[in-house]
Amino acid sequence: MKIIDSHIHFDxxxxxxxxxxxxxxxxxxVESLLTVSMDLESSIINDQLSRKDSRIKPAFGFHPEQPLPSEQEMMELLNWMQAHQHNMVAVGEIGLPFYLRxxxxxxELAGYIKILDRLLAFAKEIDKPVILHAVYEDAPIVCDLLExxxxxKAxxxxxKGDGQTIARMIRNGYRISITPDVCYEREIRDLVSLYPLELxxxxxxxxxxxEGEFKGKSTHPGMIxxxxxxxxxxxxxPVDQVYETLYRNTKDFYEI
Structure with missing residues (x-):
């Protein structure tokens, strides 16, 4: 019953x-941890952590729920990612700032869309998957950019989003990942019922x-x-079939 945590801020x-x-x-x-980054400093830390333990699989990027980087900061991040692409399993976490707004x-969203567009172009150039923070009305914008x-490989x-966006994501073969709140959150349970297990x-x-049975506990991959x-x-x-499918989905998607 092996699992992979496909999204953790390990740093x-x-x-x-x-x-x-x-x-x-x-x-x-838990076989591996896909650890996502917030910015250049976070990316450097995750890179270092992965070199100490091969079970840590790092993704580098700029998390959108924070102030926009300057042009110099953005170029420093992209140049560093270019130089370290061979130790990077994906570009992430990237997306749009729904909660900040x-x-x-x-x-204003325009600056964040521009940053995301650059990061997606970079991911395409180096042929890496992307890990996305895009919920509700932001998700169709991100789908437009992916297309x-x-x-x-998104x-x-x-x-979280509407039925039309979910159908579009399924048609395009985009992956989603489910957190432990599937144990108690109706919105996530409904998403699981709609989305193909193979994605x-x-x-x-x-x-x-x-919350729920995990309330007050430090989040641990074992909760998965x-x-x-x-x-x-x-x-x-059957539970064993679901374990095997989720595990194989992650292994194949990230080529780990």
Whole structure:
């Protein structure tokens, strides 16, 4: 019953938290961690962590839920990613700032779309998958950009959106990943019922903390197992079949 955490901010755990997760991985049958980056500093840290432990598979990028980088900062990030592309499994986390705009309606989207467009063009150039933060009304904009660049290897993490966008994503073969909130969140359970298992992965987005049975607990990749059981129940499929499909989906998508 092996699993892969397809989206975790491993660099955001403190040293003790990182050590505990790495020590537990074999016991809880977690084979690998796809650790996503926030910016250049985060990318450098994840690169270093991956060189110490090969089970850490790093993605480099710029997370959109923060102020825009300057042109110099953006060029430094792209140049560094170009130089370190052979240790990078994907470009990510990238996308659009939905939640930031809920807090500040004055934030303009145009600059973030421009940054995302550049990062997608870069991913296409170096032939790497992309890990996307794109929910609700932002998702169709991101789908437009993916189609513009003819990018098929797109992974929408913790996705939320309308039925029309979900159908479009399925037609294009885009992947989604499901967090442990599938155990208690109706919106995510409905998404699981609609989306093909063959296009699905699982994640924690740790150290983000969850509610329900996980409330008050530090987010750990081992929590994914309970999510897999809920996915199997929603799909009406044997648990071992769901484990194998989710595991193989992630291995094949990221070529790890």
């Amino acid at each position: 955001q755990y403190d040293g003790r938290g990182q050590e505990q997760i790495l020590a537990d991985m074999e016991k809880v049958q 809920q807090e500040n309606q004055a934030i 513009k660049h003819d990018i098929r 992974h929408f993490h913790w996705f 699905m992965m699982v994640e924690t987005d740790g150290p983000w903390e969850f 197992h309970e999510g897999v059981r809920h996915i199997a129940s929603i799909k009406g499929l």
